[in-house]
Amino acid sequence: MPQPTSYQKIPGLIMALSSAIFWGISGTCAQFLFEKKGLDPAWLVTWRMILAGAILVVFSIATEKKVAFEIWKKPKNATKLLLFGILGMVAVQFTYFYSISLSNAATATILQYIGPVFVVAFYAIKNRKWPILAEYAALILALSGTFLLVTHGSLDELVISEQAIFWGILSALALAFYTIQPVGLLRTFSPAAVTGWGMLVGGLFFSLYTQPWSVSGDWDSGTWLAFAYIVLFGTVTAFYFFLKSVTIIGATYASLLCSVEPLAAALTAVFWLGVSFTGVDWLGTILILLTVVLLTLSKDNKSGI
Template sequence: MTQATAYQKIPGILMALSSAIFWGISGTCAQFLFEEKNLDPAWLVTWRLIIGGSILILFSLSQERKAAFSVWKKPIHILQILLFGIVGMVAVQFTYFYSISLSNSATATILQYIGPVFVVAFYAVKNRTWPITTEYLALILALSGIFLLVTHESFDLLVISKDALLWGILSALALAFYTIQPVGLLRLFSPAAITGWGMLIGGFTFSIFTQPWSLSGLWDGETLLAFAYIILFGTVLSFYFFLRSVSIIGATTASLLCSVEPLSAALTAVFWLKVSFLGIDWIGTILILITVALLTWNKKDKKARPVEI
């Protein structure tokens, strides 16, 4: 790599890191809203999807004009985007936020990051191929990281509730589905349009059950700031920065750099909300981050995937 090329990639690297940090901090903002302001996770998810989806559709329209509606032309694509919005988008958002409400943003984010292990398992079954050595190593590291994180090396003790562990694993499974299901759509349409429509569909569908028109929790200046951060920085700007970074440094490098998201969630939870995070928790976190790095670096085909929001 020449010096000029290296300098040209610096903006992409900074954007990828910024998007990951924004995502991580948004999880801690959600924890703050749940613990301090008594907001309901389902209510917050509904409005995040509706407002974030609306902004992303407007962004797509400004960039692509009529092409933003292309996904609605064929019945097969309509079915796929409806499935992505109603099942994929709602599931990945609600399981993650509910997991935060049961534990904390650091633990929930780290547990969700074992999702790539399930993606590898899915493609191994689908393609009828055994995982390679790197993938076996990633699985061992992921299981070791989870064990340390939720038990602190004790076989008869959980340091988080069983419900928190269950919803954390469900969050990882939802992330795997969210990653795999829309691959075909993302080969044909822009990530902005697919993610935006998915969020809108999911938000309006979920609103049938959550009654978002009724305010949830205590609303004051702090609530507004945390809510605005989740929408603007944790959704819109993080999405835009990630897409821009992919165009500059490529999807694999951008995804690898986004592995700092759990670290940003952990650090902000520890220093802002005073979450107890011991040395053994950091070791478990590092093992799971190494898992993500191994699986990302090992990708041989750069399949399109939705951004993580």
């Protein structure tokens, strides 16, 4: 199959960048809803998953017909999907949104981006193989960037709460699990089906705890706009654009371009919500983003692409 030309790759590049920006702005919208409108993070996560999951499932059924239901026919696959929805989807989204509520969208998004380091550590242990030099460098950069973000370089005090740090790191661990656990399912079923069913199942399960029918917060036009953006653009459109970009430019370049997400979150949080972001914060951000670049390129080289 002939490789796409540079001109043909342009739509893929635009979609990958757009998905990252949509995700980043989604985090800032969540911060706006928590700080300005009094919404509960768990409530928002529940409805985000139920609504976005339902849309993706309908999309999967429309494009794949009966194949969209194949994932439920074997108990082994159904069990994996339930684990993905409950332990993967719920965990990665709730820890991230709760981390935002304790700090801000910029810091929470950047802390979550140390997740790939945990993925590397998992596979190093599983395969009983020491990481390569680039992966060690990525670990050092991630730790350095995190240190600067939470301390501003001072050993005497933290610039964000211990709770925010805890939930931010937990968000990164959840992201690692979310990345690793559904690999087997994604080899057999479409990403739309896996993610759509995972979100829907996770949202319905989480609703037993959150009671989403009990609405809180101040609902006005701004609340509705931010909520709709999170569901439609920050979840459904971003997800579709990213998957489509992977088919055009490949997973390596798509993942690299998605490093724009923390920058989008930081810039919108600074200019829209007035979040204070110092030069040290930007340096920590750059160091953590470099971990994504190093890990993506090292994976690329090892796979021989």
